[in-house]
Amino acid sequence: MKAYVVEAFGPPEAIAFQDVAVGELPKGHVRLRVRASGASLLDALIAAGRYQVKPPLPFSPGSEFAGEIEAVAADVTTLKVGQRVMAGGFTGGFSQTAVVPAIAAVPIPDAMSFETAAGFHTNYMTALHAFRQRAELKAGETLLVLGAGGGVGSAGIEVAKIMGARVIAAASSEEKRAFATKLGADHAIDIAPEVFRDRLKEITGGRGVDVVYDPVGGQLTELAFRSLAWRGRHLVVGFAAGTIPALPVNLALLKGAALVGVDLARFSFMHEPAVAAENLKQLLAWFASGQLKPQVGRVYAFSEAREALSDILNRRAVGKAVVRVD
Ligand SMILES: NC(=O)c1ccc[n+]([C@@H]2O[C@H](COP(=O)([O-])OP(=O)(O)OC[C@H]3O[C@@H](n4cnc5c(N)ncnc54)[C@H](OP(=O)(O)O)[C@@H]3O)[C@@H](O)[C@H]2O)c1
Known part of the structure; x- marks a missing residue:
């Protein structure tokens, strides 16, 4: 599969685009066919090594993404192949597939596009x-x-x-x-x-x-x-x-x-996960009722992922930038 890969911390132009082997699926994880990835200042800063979290090199940038589940580990019972989900972490979205803990993959409503879901959470x-x-x-x-x-x-x-x-x-x-x-x-x-x-x-x-x-x-x-x-x-x-x-x-x-x-x-994963879950329920309810109509900014092609990060760093991005992963 194809992926953008940060081999050394640096600017968006230095991010490589290459073939990457699909690894084994660890226990408790699912693999997504990524369809869209949000692009944010956080992603640009992580790729540049300018964020407090420095993932081990090499890694694929992209902290928030959406797609379909293409494989589930044998011990995962809560999700199934084909399900549409949004997921995140610090890395992994600028890639045709991504492996995430099952607990981090949230099913998305049928009416929500992958582009919207990628920038939602x-x-x-x-x-x-x-x-x-x-x-x-x-x-x-x-x-x-x-x-x-x-x-x-x-x-x-x-x-x-x-x-x-x-x-x-x-x-x-x-x-x-x-x-x-x-x-x-x-x-x-x-x-x-x-x-x-x-x-x-x-x-x-x-x-x-x-x-x-x-x-x-x-x-x-x-x-x-x-x-x-x-x-x-x-x-x-x-x-x-x-x-x-x-x-x-x-x-x-x-x-x-x-x-x-x-x-x-810290609110969602360390201190108040139950309250965070209620908040997500509220947002999805607003989406279902049509009160919340999430707007994305520019949708970049997969080949333009570096440009998305560069636009963000240079304050040119308007609204939530999203990269379509094809
Ligand atoms: N606390 C949390 O839980 C949490 C959650 C998510 C994100 N964040 C943080 O929130 C911040 C904004 O994230 P975002 O995704 O909204 O970023 P963004 O889409 O790039 O927007 C940031 C805005 O900041 C302004 N800005 C001023 N100086 C800038 C500079 N030197 N470079 C880039 N933008 C500059 C720009 O507006 P103008 O051009 O109008 O000045 C820009 O539109 C980041 O620091 C991110 O890490 C925090």
Whole structure:
């Protein structure tokens, strides 16, 4: 089978494309025929060796994917060959087949395309966990979404709208702001520091926002925190800008505000798996009822997988990038 392979940590252009032998299926695992793989900043950072998790070399990038099960280990009774599933880990998606623990493969509804499923789990689960368990977002509250044109941010807009929030989307380009508006954002604003806080004041009538959803970090974090309303919550989700910001803590005191961490992996797999399972059930119910209509960004051909990672690293990607694996 064909796969993209990181032989040495480096930029997307250095990722090899080669024939790889299909290995034995370990106990408790299933093998998928991958049909689509999400592409994210995480994948680009892992391939570059710039993420805290460094998989042993060589490996195939792609932390989230969807496909059909083509083989199950003899001891797996919960899944069967032919079933459509989404799955993930840190690696493996940019490959025609992937081996995952059976417990990590989640059946997907017939109505969900492989492209949608490939980008579904991480982004929507992060948003729902952040809003429901961490910020306790209420209908009618105002939410500021940073990085609104990216994968995490765009899913945040869709989930927050279902929960009844008023959404202000912040993004660097007109194209990203238009995408955010299409997803239902009530306002879309530029992140340029000279206009950012004034626009927020204008939109909220000087009151500030109740919740900030922040997958970006860098200099935007403090500007957003300073724009919180009384009893505001600032959700720390990620650091796409590459810098972990520092914050003068007196700002929290002055606003009765909270800085709240969000970590989907620790929440789902270490601390609260039962609550995470309920969240996934809720998302799939919203999908089934048509309330959640997940939007993907550009769908890249398998031959364009490196370009997908490069677009993400260069802030060109709009929405969730997906690679079709054929
Ligand atoms: N905490 C969790 O559980 C969790 C779960 C999933 C992801 N994450 C993290 O969330 C972050 C965002 O992930 P994502 O998949 O949404 O990424 P993405 O699709 O690439 O979007 C990130 C956005 O960040 C902004 N950005 C600012 N500086 C950037 C830079 N130097 N390089 C790239 N983007 C930059 C861009 O928006 P503008 O151009 O508008 O500035 C971009 O659209 C990552 O750090 C990821 O690891 C955390």
